[in-house]
Amino acid sequence: MLSAVPPSAPPHAGDKPAVISISSHVARGTVGNRAVVFALESLGHPVWSVPTVTLPWHPGHGPSTRLVPDEAGFAGFVSDLCEAPWLGEVGAVITGYFGAPSQVAHAARLVDAVKRRNPAAVFLCDPVVGDGAAGGEGAARLYQPEATLHAIRDELIRRADMATPNRFELELLTGLEFSDNRHLVEAASALGPARVVVTSAFPLLRGGIGNLLVEGETTLLAEHRRIERVPHGLGDLTGAVFLARILAGASSEKALQSTTAAVFEILARTTKRGADELTLETDADVLRSPLAMVQMRRLAPAGGGLRA
Structure with a gap:
């Protein structure tokens, strides 16, 4: 029983905090928790992995069986974690893909439990609910x-x-449609979280794509060249690496730059190999020390729009 387990000592000074990751698990591939857990552990964080659904592979590869825990079982699993004697080791929670709507409230309970035990803990929400209707472009598609x-x-x-x-x-999330980064900035500022990174932002470079960070009065755009027909899992990887950089004490600007560089470099290496899944196991060194160059811009309001 949990009550019979003595509480653990807090992490030693210099140790990296544990992270709870709540998302999907696939048998083959590097999406959901397969990407998040690998990235965080490669960067030195113990991870408590909470699977919301188990699949043979990403649904984008074709139909497959979904194993979704029943609500009572998932609720009990989360309740055990909320009362775990080691909960003080946790310094962050990250959420991604959910297997059922009812799981969200239980994830929220776990976030609250972590913050009660460790008020300094942070929570990153990756709202994995949709994408562009046509290869990442076009109208938003809710899946x-x-x-x-x-x-x-x-x-x-x-x-x-x-x-x-x-x-x-x-x-x-907002019920709005956006045609430029000014709209993204306004929506991100109103969303609620202190830091919002909008992936697939509108590029300023021809043939590029960007990640847009909105934090208070600061707006930063990190851009790189667009690669077509990309594998799944880039959003999962981006959230995990950005969280790790923030936990390591990086500034928002440095976290955005190094996260964008790492994800782009892994993507470029993966596509060069012709792989249909991110080759994280081969490119773990990139997570720690990316070499790819990204274009960083600090954007400021100008005449109803934004300027670099």
């Missing part, structure tokens, strides 16, 4: 039940210290 979208918006976004939606998910 989760509306109940999941609403639960994430109402239960998790309001608790989050950081959020990493793609621009289509930001549209779905």
